[in-house]
Amino acid sequence: MDKQESKIRVERKIHYPNFFRATWSLANRDLKKWYLSPAILIISMVQPIIWLALFGKAFNLGALFTSVSSGATAAELAIFGTTSYFSYLALGMLAFMAISTSMMGGMSIVWDRRFGFVDKILTAPITKLSIIVGKILNSVIRALAQAVVLLIIAIVLGMTLTYFTITSVLTAFAALFLLSFGMSSLFVLLALRARDWQSQMMIINLLMLPLLFASNAFFPLSIMPSWLQTIASWNPVSYAISIGRSALLGPSYTPLASNLMSFLYLGIFAVGMTAITVILSRRLLKG
Amino acid sequence: MDIIKVNNLSKVFNGNLRAVDGVSFEVKEGEIFGFLGPNGAGKTTTIKMLTTLISPTGGDAQILGYSIKKNAPEVRASIGVVPQEYTADEDLTGYDNILLLADLYGIPRDVANKRIAELLELVELSNAAKRKVATYSGGMRRRLELAIGLINFPPVLFLDEPTLGLDVQTRTAVWNYIKKLKEKYKMTLFMTTHYLEEADHLCDRIALIDHGKIIKIGAPEALKAQLGGDIIKLSVSNDKPELKKILENAVGVKEVKKIGNEYRIKAKSSETLTPKLIALLSSKKYQVTKLSMTKPSLDEVYLEYTGKSMREEQGGFDRFAQNRQMQATRR
Ligand SMILES: Nc1ncnc2c1ncn2[C@@H]1O[C@H](COP(=O)(O)OP(=O)(O)OP(=O)(O)O)[C@@H](O)[C@H]1O
Ligand SMILES: [Mg+2]
Numbered sequence: 001m002d003k004q005e006s007k008i009r010v011e012r013k014i015h016y017p018n019f020f021r022a023t024w025s026l027a028n029r030d031l032k033k034w035y036l037s038p039a040i041l042i043i044s045m046v047q048p049i050i051w052l053a054l055f056g057k058a059f060n061l062g063a064l065f066t067s068v069s070s071g072a073t074a075a076e077l078a079i080f081g082t083t084s085y086f087s088y089l090a091l092g093m094l095a096f097m098a099i100s101t102s103m104m105g106g107m108s109i110v111w112d113r114r115f116g117f118v119d120k121i122l123t124a125p126i127t128k129l130s131i132i133v134g135k136i137l138n139s140v141i142r143a144l145a146q147a148v149v150l151l152i153i154a155i156v157l158g159m160t161l162t163y164f165t166i167t168s169v170l171t172a173f174a175a176l177f178l179l180s181f182g183m184s185s186l187f188v189l190l191a192l193r194a195r196d197w198q199s200q201m202m203i204i205n206l207l208m209l210p211l212l213f214a215s216n217a218f219f220p221l222s223i224m225p226s227w228l229q230t231i232a233s234w235n236p237v238s239y240a241i242s243i244g245r246s247a248l249l250g251p252s253y254t255p256l257a258s259n260l261m262s263f264l265y266l267g268i269f270a271v272g273m274t275a276i277t278v279i280l281s282r283r284l285l286k287g
Numbered sequence: 288m289d290i291i292k293v294n295n296l297s298k299v300f301n302g303n304l305r306a307v308d309g310v311s312f313e314v315k316e317g318e319i320f321g322f323l324g325p326n327g328a329g330k331t332t333t334i335k336m337l338t339t340l341i342s343p344t345g346g347d348a349q350i351l352g353y354s355i356k357k358n359a360p361e362v363r364a365s366i367g368v369v370p371q372e373y374t375a376d377e378d379l380t381g382y383d384n385i386l387l388l389a390d391l392y393g394i395p396r397d398v399a400n401k402r403i404a405e406l407l408e409l410v411e412l413s414n415a416a417k418r419k420v421a422t423y424s425g426g427m428r429r430r431l432e433l434a435i436g437l438i439n440f441p442p443v444l445f446l447d448e449p450t451l452g453l454d455v456q457t458r459t460a461v462w463n464y465i466k467k468l469k470e471k472y473k474m475t476l477f478m479t480t481h482y483l484e485e486a487d488h489l490c491d492r493i494a495l496i497d498h499g500k501i502i503k504i505g506a507p508e509a510l511k512a513q514l515g516g517d518i519i520k521l522s523v524s525n526d527k528p529e530l531k532k533i534l535e536n537a538v539g540v541k542e543v544k545k546i547g548n549e550y551r552i553k554a555k556s557s558e559t560l561t562p563k564l565i566a567l568l569s570s571k572k573y574q575v576t577k578l579s580m581t582k583p584s585l586d587e588v589y590l591e592y593t594g595k596s597m598r599e600e601q602g603g604f605d606r607f608a609q610n611r612q613m614q615a616t617r618r
Contacts, residue, residue, distance in 0.1 A: 033379070
């Protein structure tokens with residue numbers, strides 16, 4: 001009996017998929033829904049563009065903090081580091097785009113669980129690392145691609161870039177990359193045990209606006225109440241925006257920290273978040 | 288040759304719900320082995336443990352010699368799973384769904400493309416392959432799940448209620464595919480069902496399961512034979528107390544029970560005994576008013592060992608299953 005058993009084992013060569021291929025296939029499965037349906041692509045761009053137009057152009061929030069007198073431009077320059085609030089806000093909206101895309105991408109694992117799709121892939125000989133990294137990859141790729149489109153639209157709408165070189169644009173996108181990497185890990189983690197869309201929506205509502213408003217997306221930290229300043233100075237979103245502004249807007253913008261320190265902080269956030277999610281997924285991602 | 292060996296496998300949910308309560312059995316290579324039981328009996332939970340989706344709280348099992356606890360990756364690489372629910376991604380095409388799983392099993396692209404074409408042909412989905420799964424009918428989705436479960440040509444295929452919610456025609460079609468596939472790829476099948484006929488016709492051996500425990504295991508024929516034969520039911524108009532004795536003494540009668548004014552006679556073969564009984568009774572001037580013969584069915588086996596009829600439950604239970612299926616599809 002035992003002899004026969006070992007015979008079957010030998011006869012059949014166990015075959016495992018390559019990690020990169022499995023991970024990419026999973027990411028690509030999510031990406032297909034996006035690049036194969038242009039409607040989703042367009043809809044996901046709408047909100048930041050509306051906000052950009054509304055807050056940046058129509059209301060011109062920036063003017064609210066400066067008097068409309070002759071000294072307005074000087075005051076704007078002092079507070080925002082640019083005379084164009086629209087340009088200032090555009091970088092905030094790029095970050096907003098990155099986190100909302102990461103959030104939706106990360107949270108989509110809730111639906112995958114409900115539809116039994118997670119069960120299906122958990123019986124395949126792949127690692128949980130593939131599943132997590134596939135989800136993150138999907139979010140990051142979407143976020144960056146949409147950020148490119150948003151940046152172009154902002155420029156068309158009148159955004160002025162003092163520095164507009166390949167290096168400065170790449171610097172800004174490197175920051176967005178790290179931000180969306182960390183954020184999608186965070187949201188995959190939050191979604192790992194969530195079973196229904198109600199709790200998912202709750203998490204989104206609870207986190208989305210605070211992440212944005214407790215950051216320098218709309219105003220600099222200097223004009224915030226001190227408690228908000230403290231939160232905003234821990235918020236990784238602030239650092240991604242700070243890097244983007246100092247790379248693209250010019251020398252009159254005062255960054256939150258040196259770009260090196262900001263990158264370091266974002267890097268730690270991204271790697272740390274991913275590590276935590278991957279480790280916890282071993283226990284939390286189950287059938 | 289035991290391709291699946293299950294040893295005292297248990298699953299306790301939330302500390303007190305014994306969904307699977309120490310089951311042990313073996314499945315031989317090339318067999319179709321069926322788990323038959325009512326809703327909540329623990330069928331899906333057993334399959335989830337055997338396919339490494341959830342971990343057992345007690346016991347262990349070997350598939351092709353690999354432990355589901357210690358060698359989960361090897362087990363996963365050796366099995367195919369067709370789950371109870373529809374789990375394909377609705378937003379993708381049928382083709383993309385199979386292709387994804389081919390990638391996850393690490394099947395080289397050229398091999399995968401050939402196999403996908405072959406499997407789609409087999410389940411008659413070639414024409415719908417480039418359509419989104421959301422546009423598929425229930426039967427089409429079931430067949431797609433089958434094709435997905437087979438993409439790695441698994442030596443062992445697990446099927447959880449593969450015909451749930453399908454009409455009789457589609458059910459037959461699905462089973463024809465499954466049998467064809469089994470022949471073609473020489474697989475061992477482990478399936479669950481609550482359709483008695485299905486278990487009876489398809490399975491080489493079945494395990495009756497209820498409340499997480501296996502009540503009886505054997506070939507359907509053997510289980511039925513163990514019941515001790517056919518049942519003849521008759522009533523007479525001019526009943527007398529000595530009739531029971533007369534019936535019991537007749538050659539070929541194994542057991543006589545009187546329920547109300549009806550005699551239930553167990554016999555090895557009802558076809559040969561019935562004419563003899565009628566002749567015997569008319570020679571003794573009894574008037575037979577009612578007569579029926581029943582072949583032993585799995586329902587009667589079930590009745591014998593659990594004390595309840597599965598068929599009686601089935602009305603309620605099919606409706607329930609149907610509901611669940613609808614919910615699964617709506618989602
Ligand atoms: N994740 C879970 N948590 C708690 N209880 C569970 C869980 N999964 C199953 N159960 C319980 O375990 C028992 C067995 O369920 P299981 O799904 O194995 O039944 P089944 O035999 O497949 O029934 P059906 O014919 O309805 O599919 C049920 O009482 C069910 O409520
Ligand atoms: Mg079940």
